[in-house]
Amino acid sequence: MIRIGLVGCGHIGTVHAYALQQLADADLVDARLVATFDDDAQRADRVARHHGGRPAASLDSLLDQVDVVWVCTWTAGHLAAIEAAADRGLPIFSEKPLAPTYAECERAAAALERVPHQVGLVLRWSPVFRNAAEIIASGRYGRPLASTLRDDQYFPIQGLYGSTWRGDVARAGGGTLIEHSIHDVDVVRWLLGDPASVSARTACRFGYAGIEDAAAVTLAYDDGSVATMTSVWHQVLSRESSRRLEVFCDDALLWTEDDYLGPLYVQTSNGTEVIDGQPPEWAQRFTVPEVFAKAIAHYAEPSKAFLDALAASGAAAVGHPGAADALAAHRIVDLAYTSAANGGIPAPFREQISGELRS
Ligand SMILES: NC(=O)c1ccc[n+]([C@@H]2O[C@H](COP(=O)([O-])OP(=O)(O)OC[C@H]3O[C@@H](n4cnc5c(N)ncnc54)[C@H](O)[C@@H]3O)[C@@H](O)[C@H]2O)c1
Known part of the structure; x- marks a missing residue:
């Protein structure tokens, strides 16, 4: 099983946690959220309670426990989390925008290029x-x-x-x-x-x-x-x-x-x-209230594709879209x-x- 860590447990972190939980519960991926981290500990705790895993005490502690990292902090938090995960060779799913300034975006892109990665340009x-x-x-x-x-x-x-x-x-x-x-x-x-x-x-x-x-x-x-x-x-x-x-x-x-x-x-x-x-046919297996069904399917499809690529190709996996785009x-x-x-x-x-x- 691929162990997933979520860094940043606000609005979009919760959406991703929900979609990842639905994918796992429907046996559509052999992967699960195992650890959450947020500067606001209550948020990490809430997402873990509702969508799986356990809150980690620090970013380092989260990175110790996982095989892939979902970076969902606000924009200024992306670069540090991306570089820390890339330094350990961990695959990364990063939300957009990469960073607040173009110079930091270049650094984030360079770090992402070192590992299997995908960017949350969901359109x-x-x-x-x-x-x-x-x-x-x-x-x-x-x-x-x-x-x-x-x-x-x-x-x-x-x-x-x-x-x-x-x-x-x-x-x-x-x-x-x-x-x-x-x-x-x-x-x-x-x-x-x-x-x-x-x-x-x-x-x-x-x-x-x-x-x-x-x-x-x-x-x-x-x-x-x-x-x-x-x-x-x-x-x-x-x-x-x-x-x-x-x-x-x-x-x-x-x-x-x-x-x-x-x-x-x-x-x-x-x-x-x-x-x-x-929407993908497999999304019919989700147990999601009608009001969230489209949004969860929309976020689940790229996540499933990235996890499928990691399961099939490991360190050679290529996510889409990537850092260059x-x-x-x-x-x-x-x-x-x-x-x-x-x-x-x-x-x-x-x-x-x-x-x-x-x-
Ligand atoms: N792809 C999409 O459709 C989409 C949609 C919404 C938001 N986003 C992006 O996702 C990111 C988060 O947006 P949001 O709406 O979830 O914001 P949010 O404020 O709801 O959540 C951000 C969370 O990050 C946490 N955080 C900040 N810095 C951190 C750090 N260094 N370490 C750990 N946790 C940290 C905050 O405590 C907060 O809980 C933004 O970059 C935003 O642009 C993407």
Whole structure:
């Protein structure tokens, strides 16, 4: 059995613990949560009580007891946990963003590259975006001409995401762009490839220093196409988090308003095809209240894939997505911040990304 340790037992740590427990209880993986650690001992204790394992007294003590580590602290805590686990040769699942600054992201990526690893850019596992990626890569509707991705969420220091660190630049690294839309940047780069340049404007309307709550980013491509991303944190508490993607190709418009199952709509001169995404069939074996079913299936699928890879290939296991993709997304975010600080001047992407880590 693969012994799992969880570092950081807040919101997403609890979601992962729940998904890992469901996978183990349904005999879908031969792996189980055996140890939890959080700077707030009560949180480590609560997750262990509900989802398995025992609270560890320290990070070192947790690392002594496990075969793989799930890093789910707030963003500023990722690097130390990643480096400590990598120093012991332990496989790592790390939540996004890798770290608050690009320099720390490079260090985190370098440490991850030393061991089997996977990054929690979970939209890579959304059936709706996989369907879009497959269609765009096939070229059957021609070239992408222009794309938009709008992402909005209520300012996440309240409600479901009630955690004050998202208003603190030292712990979060920035606002809506790095904390939430790192997912979007990764999806756009996956669908459309590396941009030639990045330009952006950001705004800080709610007064948290260094925490932009509105960002408009433009990615320009060598072939003349463009993608724009609008990312906003608002105060409409009935809008938890939503995304809308539109990709205009020569011969079709692809769009969706849901970031997990879709549907994906494909409009051509012949009408509109509706492509429904499906959760993995094995998720039917979960014993999860209906209200959590989709979210747990969404997080369980990448976790199962990583654990399956570890079971099959051990130290040679490769998780998806990995550090190179995550670092490339961070590079785009970093260039967007640089551009915004310089009045929106475009910043070139390729010449600055390390050839070694380019995926
Ligand atoms: N992939 C996703 O969909 C997704 C969703 C939500 C959050 N996240 C990411 O997960 C991370 C955690 O977010 P959250 O919403 O769970 O925050 P949270 O505040 O609910 O939980 C963070 C926990 O980390 C603990 N912690 C902080 N530093 C620590 C350290 N050095 N050692 C041990 N514990 C430490 C805190 O005490 C807290 O319990 C963030 O980086 C966030 O961006 C990812």
